[in-house]
Every structure is written in C-alpha cells, then in structure tokens.
Amino acid sequence: MAIAKAERLMNLALCLLGTRRPLSKRELRESIEAYLEAGSDDSFNRMFERDKDDLRELGLVIETVENLDGEVGYLARRDSNRLPPITIDAEEAAALGLAAKVWQQARLAGAASGALQKLRAAGLPEDVDPYEAHSALEPRIPVHEASFEPLMLACRDRRPVVFDYRKATAARPEQRHVEPWALECWRGHWYLAGWDRDRGAERVFRLSRITGKVRARAGKFTVPVPDVVTVRETVAGWAGESADRSALIRLRSGAGYPLRAKAARIRAAGEGWDELEIPYGHGLDAWLVEFGPDVVVLEPAELRADVVDRLRAVAKG
C-alpha cells in the first residue's frame, strides 16, 4: 500500500527541522521510507519538489544551501521557524476561537484551525472552551464562488490573472486581464478590486459574475498597488447608496416601511396617503416600482419618467 501523503510530509518536516546541517536530496531520500518507494528518480524529484512547496504553504521556512562538497542541501532552521513568544489570556483565546470558526471555505477553515492549533501548542489557554459558542452570535463568512481560492492566492502572491467576466447586463462574457489587489466580502458577496489591463483603469469585479476558470499569468504587476484599496465604496455606488439628491414621493399610509425608514421627512397628505422626501441615488426607480400602486413619484421629473417607463413595460408585458 502506498504510504499516505501526510506521513511523508510529516517525515520530511521532522527531518528538516531536526537537522543541524543541510541535508542533501540523496540523504533525505534514504531516510524517508516513502521516498525509497518512490521508484524512478524523476518521480522522486517531482514528489520532493511538491512536498517542499506544501510544507512552505504550511509556513515552514526551508533554506536551500550548498554544502562543502558543492551539493545542494536543505534545512529548516529552528530559530527562523519558531513562533515568537505570545501570551494570550483566556478571554482573548475564546474570542479567537469564535473568529476561527467563521470561514465556510475549506482552505481558510483549515488554515484558521491550523493557526489555533499552533497557538494551542504554544500554550493558548484551554479553560474556556473556544469551540463552544461564547456569545449567542454565530458569524459565518460564505464563499460559494469557485474563483475565490485562485484569486485569493493571486492577491497573496501578486500574480496577474485572466478570466472571463460577464457584466451585470451583458449577454456574453468578455476576457479580462487583471492585476488582482484585494478581495472584499460585503453583504455576503465577494468582490475583487484590481488593475484592469484592458481598460487601463482600476476596476471592481463581482466574483459571481466570473465565468469559467481563473488562470494565473506569468510576469509581474505593471502598476503599483495602492496603499488603500476601496471596494465597498464602489459597490455601494452600484447599489445606489451614494445618493446626492432627494426625491419626493406619495406613499399609501401603512405601506412601504423601508422607504419610511430612509425618509428625511414624512407628512400626512390626506386621503390615505403620506408624502415622503427620500434619498435619490442609482437604482431608486427600480425599487419604487416594486411598490406598484402604493407609490407615486412627484419629483424630480426624470425619476417620474423612469418609473412610468418601467410601469408601462410591465403593463404591456
């Protein structure tokens, strides 16, 4: 039976951490059973390179040094791999326990538990069980988009990417070449901010609109990454939350609670109607039409015309 990958990785990690001098590939191959069974040099070499990458993903700093015989050797120095001293009290430990549970994405959930386990090994207090809910709150970060993981890695490693993207109102996806800067989750949806090479400008992309695979491209970023990347402001603009004008509407008494909650001014207009002054931003026309006959737009004329157009489209539909 083939030796399990976890056993092989664990052996390699222990060998590299346990040695005081660099170990050559040959020495490692002779001391790890799975490598002895690897068969050809080629398959051993491929396996060894992959394993080293995997251990580096786990945070191990593996140095490559040439020894006296001119042979390449590897070691993971204790001092560069040790967690610096950290003292976390029981209350802080419980709070971190709550935070570690929020990810619903396999890679980050694994990484968060892994971090907690490393801290636990370093003496994180256990008297408060962090896996029990501390507050009544159970925050969860949803990740449903397949493009999330490759984009997260590309942002981390600063690698350009290419993907097909279908804009909200476009029939067909279009290929976009992007230097990815940051990912942000807002209202349960993930967005990517980055430099759009095709447009020559900063752009925000919604991950659910990425169709097909995200592929990493060779080469470096061509544009400096800004210190502060603002995703939320851009998305809020799409959602019509950056209203700079106001509108006057009639609303049937008792109806349209969310409109009332946003209103700057409400007054009774008689005959079962109220008059409201509400913020007027992008998308207000579509929202007002949802209320059907319970809303009448008074002004501005432009909004009134938009709402009437939409109603006509439904009426003849």
Next chain:
Amino acid sequence: MATNAIDQTRRMLSLVTYLRERPGAHVSDVARAFGITEDELISDLDVLPLCGTSFRGGDLLDIDTDGDRIWWHNPDDVAAPLRLAADEATALLVAARAVSTLPGLRESDRQALLRATAKLEAAAGENAGASARLSVTFESEGGVFADVDRAISERRRLWLRYYSPARDELTEREVDPIRLFAVGHTYMEAWCYHSEARRTFRLDRVAEIKILDEPSSPPEIELRDLSEGLVQPAAEDPEVVVEVGPGGRWVAEYYPHDSADELPDGGLRITLRTPDPTSLRRLALRLGGDGHIVSPTDLADSARQAARVALAAYDEHDKNPGGSYDRQEQGR
C-alpha cells in the same frame, strides 16, 4: 474539519509540540483542545510512530496510546511551537477583524478580540501582511442585535414589529430567540408564536423590538444547517418560471433556483420554487422591460394589473397637477 494531507500534517506538527508538554494527556482533552473528533486524533496517533526526527534510520517518534491516555516515550526538542504561515495568519486575522466590526458584539468580547488581533499581528510578523488583501464586513443593526443577544442570554421572550417585503407589511410577533448568525446580513433564528413555527428574521427588517418579562421557552428543534444556504425551498413548493433579458440576469444571482437556461438573446429562463408565489409580484414589477413571469399566469396577471393601476395614478395626477399635492403645501 477537512482531513486532507496538508491539514493533517499541520495538525500533527502542533500535536507533537502539545504532547511533549503533557505526558499522559487524555485523548478526550486533546481532541477537544484541537477541535477534532477522537477518531481523527486516533488516526493521527497511528501515523506519528511512523515518523522520524532524523535522517538516520530507525529514529522514530515513540508515541502510543491505550485509547484513553497518550504517552510519548522519547520526547525530543524538535517540537518547538511553529510560526504561523501566511494563510493561517490571514484566515485568523481577517476573521478576527470582521467579527470585531459586528456592531452588536459585546464590548468585552470586542476588546478581547482587538487585543488578540494585535498580538497575532506581532507574532505573525511579515506573514501578517497578506491579510490586508482580504476583508469582510458584516452588516447588522446594532441596537436590535444587542436586545436579541441579551434576550438569548437572559432567556426572555421578544416582541417584534417585523417587516415582510413579500407582503410589504409590518406584523407584530412574539418570538423566543434561539440564536443569532451572520451570513452577509445578520439573522435571528427564533420560535415564532404568530406562525407557530421556527422562523428566521433578518435584523435590518426589525422595525421595533422589546424584551418581554416572560421567560423564553422555545420547543426543542434541530438547528438549521446553514452550510446548505439560507433559503431552502421545499420540493412541494409551487414552481415559478421567469424569463429575463441580459439586463435581468441578476435574478439568477439573487434568487436560489432549480435551473437557469441560456436564451438566444443573452437572457435566461429561470425556474425557481417558493412557498408563496405572490411574493414575487415585486420581482415582476422591478424587472420592468428586463423580464417577465411566464408562469403561473395569475402571478403575471397580478403584476400587469398592479402596473396599470399605478399608471392610472400618474394620468390622474397629470390631468390635475395642482390639486392636493401642490408644492406650496409642503411647508405646512
């Protein structure tokens, strides 16, 4: 917990460090400390004695267990606590920052989280840097949240005025809160006496809330499995078919659906199920020229009818632009 080789290796490395400090540790305690099942721990303990600390053969970890306690007979100093990897620091720091922004979080929890975040950033060193490339904002209504949180911890009933967008109405309800959770928005799961059933309430739709003196005693019910998504239509729910043009493709992003088939014009034919199709009249109105309800036909008719009635008000108003809505009256 995921049981892939990477996660297992990471866990076993920490386990070795942990066990060195605790000779004779109990399996149950260790499993709890690591957030894994006892079976997962036992499978780790099966692998560890096959792992060695030196390139010279035969030098293996002598770790064994009788199923209750764990012994390491040749403890080694290879097992120093390991630094955090970039992904580990990112996963924990991003989550901690997100949770600390929840407006309804208890102040003592927030302070603890902020202190822990600062310590983690220091301990992670340069590996903390990548965490700036990921961020999460939870939405929640601070005041409402605090009341629900308090009602849960004091086991008291709540009175709500709650907005239902499907019917565009506010209803008063008494509920026994069960838990709070945040998935994009913040929600309360509760037993609702108005509908005699378990209900999920979105906190930003709570118009008014009061903590009652009555004790809360929700019936024993199984908590919803949130990993399957928030909206889980039942098989017996009526089917609705919506056809949208390119401008209405967002419907497939916002409404859970059974199928979304491409149409030749770049639009979609979306089939979804809902317990209350009349609630989709709003959607039909919102879509305007970007789409329409194909079936059920009475739903499509009701949207058309609503639009006609709404338009009549504009005609009436345009014939009589002064009337009771004269701008002069505004200052009154």
